[in-house]
Amino acid sequence: MPSEALDIPLPDNASSALVRKLGALCLMSDEEITFMEGLQNHIVDIEKGRDFVEEGSDLRTTCVISEGWAVRYIMLEDGRRQILSYALPGDIIGLHINFRAQATYSAAALTPLKVATIDPRRMTEISQKFPVLAAGLSWCTAREFAILGDQTVRLGRLAAPERLAHFLLELWHRLDLINEVDGTWIDMPMTQSDLADTLGLSLVHTNRSLKTLRDANLVTVTRDAVRLDDVNALMNMSHFNPDHLTEFSI
Amino acid sequence: MPSEALDIPLPDNASSALVRKLGALCLMSDEEITFMEGLQNHIVDIEKGRDFVEEGSDLRTTCVISEGWAVRYIMLEDGRRQILSYALPGDIIGLHINFRAQATYSAAALTPLKVATIDPRRMTEISQKFPVLAAGLSWCTAREFAILGDQTVRLGRLAAPERLAHFLLELWHRLDLINEVDGTWIDMPMTQSDLADTLGLSLVHTNRSLKTLRDANLVTVTRDAVRLDDVNALMNMSHFNPDHLTEFSI
DNA sequence: AAATGGATTTAACTTATGTTATAAGTCAAT
């Protein structure tokens, strides 16, 4: 209603995930929406499991996730792997790569992926020409930092079942923001092994922790989804602070 | 030499830590240096131990560390604390706070601190008017992300003595970049309890890990400093990848 | 000089998590 009065079109479902995400927090002009959509006209398909950023290699492309899920991760020489973050639709990988020659992480497709690849210099262009978009991207950056902060607490200070609960809640909130949840069901395209590498646990202990939550009637697990059966209990046990994410939802 | 030929003054020791840091990677014009220094004309002193950012409270100030060390941290209701990152001279806390009402972390002074407080809108101004400075700040952001990524690997996948070695190496490299190391000596203004909250360990186990490194002749520890006695061995045991930081040192 | 309080160090014990092994479930390809 207010948007009609102001003649500013709210980005609809036909828009890219990034524009929908940014549209949720700032009123963009037609010109800005058009520019942002135009940035993403080069879409590539990436098959499930494929690495599309490799640590140490030249990184000269900004990737906007259009459809599907990706992970950023670091692999040690001895095979240990740590997943750094999940990139969901609308998320950006490599927003800040000016001056950077080499990627400090790898990225892989957890599902079949559609990615808009953008010349990072065009992102810089945004800051100069479109202050509202620039603020939107700055907001995305702040949000990334908040998510990484929570990830640090999770790994550093939570016990295994707490970590799992905390992570599921984060996913749920993030997916909710982009309208990809169905009630308290969450897609789980990753294997328990991926989950282990996310939570800093062994595969076996990840499975044990999942069983702990199941046995406490906190979650229901199916092959490729999880339902949060008691969100409050999960929040309490894991000290999850939704403010860190919902701050970013207006 | 090249800088004289081009009539571009290299920022000297009289400059702020941030300008020195940025000067190490991009050639700034006189105007840019002056602007950047002018931004930091409001310096406040913060006593050791004081909290100067509090999670949940309004955050409307960007802080540039001018002298001293600070930590960003998150505290759980039950007293568990996790340090998210260290802010050293030249580092910025709250660079991306547009739209953000509330801090998602707290920050405290590890040492007596001199901090330049800046209206975040003036930082936005930079992006529009000074492309070189904007690129410099983007570089700072990318570096933060690389450091947080390493922190995630440290907490998620390294054993206690590995974590400690890895962290010490990170500090050493970061301090080296701002000329605050003396050989392989590193200042250690934090207590072992702070260290524990950094590494996601208990105080006792942090102390044990320190002893492990001491007994292996890898480090020498004094009251307020640590010497890295065998950098190569420390790098090998902790899988430290200096590229993640030195990428940022040209 | 004594006293105080914080920081470090170490020991003894408990617990959480990792490791190895094996079985069972699932899915895709034949």
Place this chain on the structure above:
DNA sequence: ATTGACTTATAACATAAGTTAAATCCATTT
């Protein structure tokens, strides 16, 4: 249907890390 590769589930055992407690060390104040 049958295989094979991957994934999930559990058990038994080993080890790393947490907890509690107490002693020593240090810096600061009295």
